[in-house]
Amino acid sequence: MTALRVEQLSLGPLGTNCYIVRAGPEVSEAVVVDPSGDVPELRLRLATLGARCTAILVTHGHWDHLLGVADLADDAGAPVYMAAGERELLASPGRFTPPTITLRAHTPEVLLDGGEAVDVAGIRFDVLSVPGHSPAHLAYYADGCLFSGDVLFAGSVGRTDLPGADWETLLGSIRALVDAFPPETVVYSGHGPATTLGNELARNPFLAELRTELAG
Secondary structure, X not given: OOOOEEEEEEEOOOOEEEEEEEOOOOXXXXXXXXXXXXXXXXXXXXXXXXXXXXXXXXXXXXXXXXXXXXXXXXXXXXXXXXXXXXXXXXXXXXXXXXXXXXXXXXXXXXXXXXXXXXXXXXXXXXXXXXXXXXXXXXXXXXXXEEEEEOOEEOOEEOOOOOOOOOHHHHHHHHHHHHHHOOOOOEEEEOOOOOEEHHHHXXXXXXXXXXXXXXXX
């Protein structure tokens, strides 16, 4: 069983998942994955846990995953880790954000491509390139936990009808995750409840093609 402590918050107008991740229950340093909305609520949860954010990991550059990034980075003085290929979505958000949404710009401090290892808050995260929902989408794996962003959900997968998305690429990314990690790996998705790789491979209706391929 993982030793990580993972707190899930559903934030913003789309109920996007944000995660507070710590190396253990008494650890004060925390990583925040996808600060996706109300930073005062996030700040309150951090204070309740006795935790402080020391790093921000972004899975991809869609606006609903970025809403709280700039405010949290300023508030906590924490560096932002993000895919190099999607940095403009945060650095110049006005061109990519719906007109009814206000998204503060921020220049990510650390740019990633996938294949790196990031050591923050006493946790080693493997950075994974998982395109398909967005061109440079990343996932982060640590200690049996996979923070998948919008690649894989409980009973669903990421949309591929958006600019830069592609179904075959997405399926290939999910196939790579299934190959790399055991079925009991806990998947913390960008929306909805947590699940496991094994549950999704066995039951997710969108993965029927992958099940057939692996069975053959």
